[in-house]
Amino acid sequence: xxxxxxxxxxxxxxxxxxxxxxxxxxxxxxxxxxxxxxxxxxxxxxxxxxxxxxxxxxxxxxxxxxxxxxxxxxxxxxxxxxxxxxxxxxxxxxxxxxxxxxxxxxxxxxxxxxxxxxxxxxxxxxxxxxxxxxxxxxxxxxxxxxxxxxxxxxxxxxxxxxxxxxxxxxxxxxxxxxxxxxxxxxxxxxxxxxxxxxxxxxxxxxxxxxxxxxxxxxxxxxxxxxxxxxxxxxxxxxxxxxxxxxxxxxxxxxxxxxxxxxxxxxxxxxxxxxxxxxxxxxxxxxxxxxxxxxxxxxxxxxxxxxxxxxxxxxxxxxxxxxxxx
Amino acid sequence: xxxxxxxxxxxxxxxxxxxxxxxxxxxxxxxxxxxxxxxxxxxxxxxxxxxxxxxxxxxxxxxxxxxxxxxxxxxxxxxxxxxxxxxxxxxxxxxxxxxxxxxxxxxxxxxxxxxxxxxxxxxxxxxxxxxxxxxxxxxxxxxxxxxxxxxxxxxxxxxxxxxxxxxxxxxxxxxxxxxxxxxxxxxxxxxxxxxxxxxxxxxxxxxxxxxxxxxxxxxxxxxxxxxxxxxxxxxxxxxxxxxxxxxxxxxxxxxxxxxxxxxxxxxxxxxxxxxxxxxxxxxxxxxxxxxxx
Numbered sequence: 001x002x003x004x005x006x007x008x009x010x011x012x013x014x015x016x017x018x019x020x021x022x023x024x025x026x027x028x029x030x031x032x033x034x035x036x037x038x039x040x041x042x043x044x045x046x047x048x049x050x051x052x053x054x055x056x057x058x059x060x061x062x063x064x065x066x067x068x069x070x071x072x073x074x075x076x077x078x079x080x081x082x083x084x085x086x087x088x089x090x091x092x093x094x095x096x097x098x099x100x101x102x103x104x105x106x107x108x109x110x111x112x113x114x115x116x117x118x119x120x121x122x123x124x125x126x127x128x129x130x131x132x133x134x135x136x137x138x139x140x141x142x143x144x145x146x147x148x149x150x151x152x153x154x155x156x157x158x159x160x161x162x163x164x165x166x167x168x169x170x171x172x173x174x175x176x177x178x179x180x181x182x183x184x185x186x187x188x189x190x191x192x193x194x195x196x197x198x199x200x201x202x203x204x205x206x207x208x209x210x211x212x213x214x215x216x217x218x219x220x221x222x223x224x225x226x227x228x229x230x231x232x233x234x235x236x237x238x239x240x241x242x243x244x245x246x247x248x249x250x251x252x253x254x255x256x257x258x259x260x261x262x263x264x265x266x267x268x269x270x271x272x273x274x275x276x277x278x279x280x281x282x283x284x285x286x287x288x289x290x291x292x293x294x295x296x297x298x299x300x301x302x303x304x305x306x307x308x309x310x311x312x313x314x315x316x317x318x319x320x321x322x323x324x325x
Numbered sequence: 326x327x328x329x330x331x332x333x334x335x336x337x338x339x340x341x342x343x344x345x346x347x348x349x350x351x352x353x354x355x356x357x358x359x360x361x362x363x364x365x366x367x368x369x370x371x372x373x374x375x376x377x378x379x380x381x382x383x384x385x386x387x388x389x390x391x392x393x394x395x396x397x398x399x400x401x402x403x404x405x406x407x408x409x410x411x412x413x414x415x416x417x418x419x420x421x422x423x424x425x426x427x428x429x430x431x432x433x434x435x436x437x438x439x440x441x442x443x444x445x446x447x448x449x450x451x452x453x454x455x456x457x458x459x460x461x462x463x464x465x466x467x468x469x470x471x472x473x474x475x476x477x478x479x480x481x482x483x484x485x486x487x488x489x490x491x492x493x494x495x496x497x498x499x500x501x502x503x504x505x506x507x508x509x510x511x512x513x514x515x516x517x518x519x520x521x522x523x524x525x526x527x528x529x530x531x532x533x534x535x536x537x538x539x540x541x542x543x544x545x546x547x548x549x550x551x552x553x554x555x556x557x558x559x560x561x562x563x564x565x566x567x568x569x570x571x572x573x574x575x576x577x578x579x580x581x582x583x584x585x586x587x588x589x590x591x592x593x594x595x596x597x598x599x600x601x602x603x604x605x606x607x608x609x610x611x612x613x614x615x616x617x618x
Contacts (some may be wrong), residue, residue: 014580035511042513046428049420053442053487056480060452063459121355129349130356138356145443147599152592155577159585160369186362193359218569221331240447247449249544250570254577267475274451274544281454281548287463295548299455303448310447317574 022315067296074290076174080297084088084164086260086271088278088294095294099260103177103270104302106281110266111188115241118185119192120234126193127200128222139194146190154254157183162255165267175257175269175272184251188241192297199233200226232320233237243306249274343431370596374589382590386556387572391583396591398555399572402471403540403598405559406568409475410482415532417479418486419521422528425487426494427516446484453481454548462549471549474561477545481534489531499591526613533606537599543570569595 072080075095083096122142127199162179166172172179204228211221227234257269258279271279277295285291385395421442457477467473497520505515512566521528546568553575555567567575569591576588 011539039511039513043428046420046424049417050429050438052417053421053438053445053483056445056456056483057441059460059480060448060456063456063464067459089465089509118358121352122359125349125352125356129352138360141360141363145359147537147541147603148363149543149570149595149599150572151541151543151577152366152595155573155585155588155592156366156369158577159373160365189359198340217341217345219348220341222348243447247451249451250450250574253544254574274449277451277455278544278547281458281550282553296417296455296459299452303452304448306449306452307444310444314443 022050060303064296064300067293067302071290071293071297073152074293075297086276088291089283091291094257095297097273097298099262100271100273101301102262103252103256103260104272104274104291105267106264106270107177107181107184107256108242109246110178110240111248112242113184113186114182115188115192115245116238119189119237119315120153120196122193123133123196123200123234124188124222124227127197128218128226142190142193143232145186148187150248150250151254152189153183153187154251157251157255159306171268172267173257173269175255175259176267177256177270178266180252180254181266183255184245187248187251188244192237192241194232195237196230199230199237202233203229221242232316235320236313238315239316241310243309243313246309247274247302247306249278253278273298277302289317332431342452346586367596370589370592372589373596374593375445377586377590378593383594387554387575388556391581391587394576394584394587396569396572396594398558399567399591400571401558402555402566402568405471405562405566406475406478407536407540409471409562411532411536412477414486415477415478418483418532418535419490419528421483421487422494423516423521426491427512427520430536442484442487444590446488450481450542451544451548453477456480456546457545457549466561469552469565470563471566473549473569474546474551474566475562478539478542481542481545482539485535486532489535490524490528493527493531494520494528497523498563501614526610529613530606530610533602533609537602538607539570540598540602541570541595543568543574546571547574568569569598 002287059263075143080095080097082098083094084098085094085096086099087094108191126138127166130138157179158175161183162172162176165176166174182252205226207229208221211225216224252272253275256272258275259269260271260276263270276298280295284296337356381393382395383400384397385393386397387399388394425435425439429438454477457473457480461467461473461476465473467476501519501523502515505519508517551571552565552567553571555565559566573588573591573595576584576591579585
């Protein structure tokens, strides 16, 4: 019966379109209802594309959380967060994550000590001192520095910077934190410089001119007026740089070594959270083992640390932005 | 009082100017330092690896013997990865950008999506690797295949493509859309025939740059379990694979000097591929970007 209805309808539609009285051009228009349907369909498809990002976040949270909760059923969370021995791949297993956190923070600290002063000074140069032509030439070069794959930086740290360090400090180990940290600093330098420069450039000209009118030198204008006015943006850049340094993986995997330990000896080898994830991934760790789950427990901690920092930097920009008209 | 202030007021112009010059010099030195490191890196890599690059290096499989080792499987893997990632990420990214710019109502859901995309851009790449491992490799049971790697990479670069595409779409003036509507076009016809062609240059440039980023990524693919030693050509999306950066990482990790030089050779090839990608992006930007004045 349904079939009869359908077949009964189609000829009617054809009759309308091919009726001799109708102008030829009418057949070019799709029926209104069909077009509206297509429009709705496309709307839905595009929404799904946009919603894919939410699915990605949900996917990250659920995969991390699922395995991490399974991990905490076997290892008490307090042991994980406060233990100072990390030996999940040994026979006598210990799951204290502090050595990995220590390694991560020490490398990040070295990177920040390199990237923040150099990046800020570069930003000041580009924003306040450089003529437009110099700026146009320098910025792409810094972008190249940002575009170099991290594995290349790892090679550079291990086979260029480390030998130099060993010439200066003979006790330097082949894998050491200092080399990885310095090179990582240069890797995040372009980001630090570029965000800080944006912050410096939006400081209104009137503030600079006011300071000049009071007799300040260029140096005084820059350091006492422009930089303080851009401080929230610079702070946000620093926090984002720390976040990048904590999440960086290949440089530390190649150049910082695999020794999970608590300490501050920059010339020795340490393992970071990211390097641990790579170390385990390179081995063939079977699923549903505690070793496999450590990946996700460490990954969750890493995700939370970078997430908090990214939110913080965003909040600082919103909260402390000086509003100029 | 005023006399007191006058005697205390010392302009010290010369000293202030000297400090100013010193500071200006310091900013220049800092900027040059970044450039110097880039030059040192390039000289180091090309010095060590330039001699490695020859025909055999590109067509041989990796080997235990450094003199026989080559990049064939890594190059093919990178090529496969590039194409698959583009096929997945490009429509998704552009679709999301079109939705956010042309369709999305101004409500909490849209703001949530935008906030979410901004946050995804800050997630460390190795965490995407864990997502790929848990979701694609294990849950979807795709194994350590090219397609599992490409899906992971696509999610990683999606925020970059969305941000670049949105900027390009936003740069198309409303007068263009209004002209299209005035001719009776529907919303999608306006988007597809007017907005997207006008924004095409910017979208393509952003996509190519995002893909260049994917070519250089190592950590997520190691995390999903891409192999370091592959001595066959990948022939389909379900095959095991390796890519250029993983092959480089593998060679750097070996203790022998000869393999380090191979790694440098691999880096030379990787940098050439990236340079090529960036040149194409620049060319596209130059040729396709329409200007509305």
